[in-house]
Amino acid sequence: MTRTVFTGGTLFDGTGAAAADADVAIEDGRIVEVGHGLDGDESIDASGHTLLPGMFDCHVHVVLSGVNLLRDLSTPFSLQFYEAAANLRTTLATGITTVRDAGGADLGIAEAVRRGLVPGPRMQIAINMLSQTGGHGDDWMPCGTTVTTFVPHPGRPGSVVDGPAEVRRKVRELIRDGADVIKVATSGGVLSPTSKPKHAHFRDDEVAEMVAEATAAGIHVMAHAQGTEGILTAVRNGIRSIEHGIFLTDEAIGLMLERGTWLVPTLVAPRMAIAAADGLPTSMVDKAKSMITQHTESVRAAIAAGVRIAMGTDSGVGPHGDNLDELALLVECGMTPAQALHAATRSAAELMSLDQELGTVEPGKRADLVLVEGDAEALIPQGGAALRAAIRGVWQDGTRVA
Structure with a gap:
């Protein structure tokens, strides 16, 4: 040797x-x-x-190459898998050797990386995001049809669910299909047609059910949570990480500190959405623009209070390969450069329970x-x-x- x-x-x-x-x-x-x-x-x-x-990005979407609804309608279904291979290679070249895919990648993509068929960061995958009817992952459009970002297929089931029983079954299905982490939207979001970021989604009994099922399988739950009430629901029910955290309050920060909940800020995400304005409805772009100042203030307050931070970007909403832009934004929010690097290395490894190896x-x-x-x-x-x-x-x- x-x-x-x-x-x-x-x-x-x-x-x-x-x-x-x-x-x-x-x-x-x-x-x-x-x-x-x-x-x-x-x-x-x-x-x-x-x-x-080797650095980590704890929030990516490798099957996405920017969000453009009109382009997506004319894109062949299987092209996403070839784009994923290119996106993984690009991400690896930035020094990111491990990622957590927050929706889109299925077991086949993760397995292709593990077998060395495709060069890329090692992966943990969520497969798809649990959403309530009318929630951030429900792609029903006001015209009455559905334009689905992650079209269901045998390895990526649809994930709009309502009530604890449906939640239980869907979490078990995702775990069966290879999910390493469960993702849920406990608030509305920017890049969804009808939901509002401040609105809370799912009730406590539903969130408690998904956490219980994930825990039984030895994995964690991550929450797209932008609005305050959605953040609080996620934290008090044991979700491991808050993704985005745009409307954090002193109460939410205090509860996160008490429970040891992680924050993955994705500060670059709304900026990427604005840059993609030509491919998005005006309503989505306006939501993104309205978030940036509040997002920065919330993350700055969380950092100052000592909330555990792991680096993530939401790459896929915007270009892959720009992941390291997030580090400078973390510094602008009060981290030292060394702390930002720590968020992309040891802290991220701890969040993903990989700190014994990476x-x-x-x-x-x-x-x-x-x-x-x-x-x-x-x-x-x-x-x-x-x-x-x-x-x-x-x-x-x-x-x-x-």
Whole structure:
């Protein structure tokens, strides 16, 4: 087995320690040693570079390549799977080696990555999002027809449900079909035809049922939750992460701290929706524009209070490959660059229950690594494009993949 050593670089190890000079040795897909003066069979000169753990994006949609309703109506059904392959490859090249797909990807896509048929980040998948009738995932249009973003097929069942009994059956079906996480919309959303972001969706008994079923299967629930009441419903019923969290209040933040609930802010998401204005109804674009200031204020308050943050983007609503833009927005909301990187490494790994294997550069962990020219922390406030341009290599399980 070949022992490869990254020498002479600065290591941001993701543990919370300050970045410092260190060598890193990898062998057989694992990190085997971190220290100084290490030797090996092969050497990679990291002088003038920062070595990072492989990064995470905890909220993506790999089968989407932007939201454009008119374009979607003329797109062949199976094209999404080929687009997913391209989107996964693009995401991997940004240094993101693990993602949580929040709806759209089915078991076949995840399995293609696991088997090495398609290069991409390792994946956890939600398959589809539970929605009440008239909720964020109900694609009924005012004209009386339905324009479905995620068309049901044998590996991706429809997921509009009402009442605890329907919830129970649908969660079990999604788990049977390979879901690693259950996703629910406990509020309305921006990119849905009739729902309003401030409105709460699903009642406590329904949310408690989905959490109970997921827990029985050893997995968690993530909640698209923008409005305050939807956030509160999710948190008090044991949902693990709030996605978006646009209308957070002191009460909601306090309850999240009490319960240890994570926030995945997706600050870039409404900006991506606005950029896609030509392909969306005016009502959706107007909703997105109205959210940005409130979203920023809510995330800033959550960060200041100490809510646990993991990085996620909602990529798929906008372009894949721009994922690192989220880090600069987290800094604008009060994080230091090191804290933003932590949100994309160890914190994200903890959210996804992968921290025993990933998220830090420590002996025994899987050798997911990103080599960045220059000081990675200094690049983050300059924006995602600056950090992307500085990436000089990406390794996954010790193999160079970009």
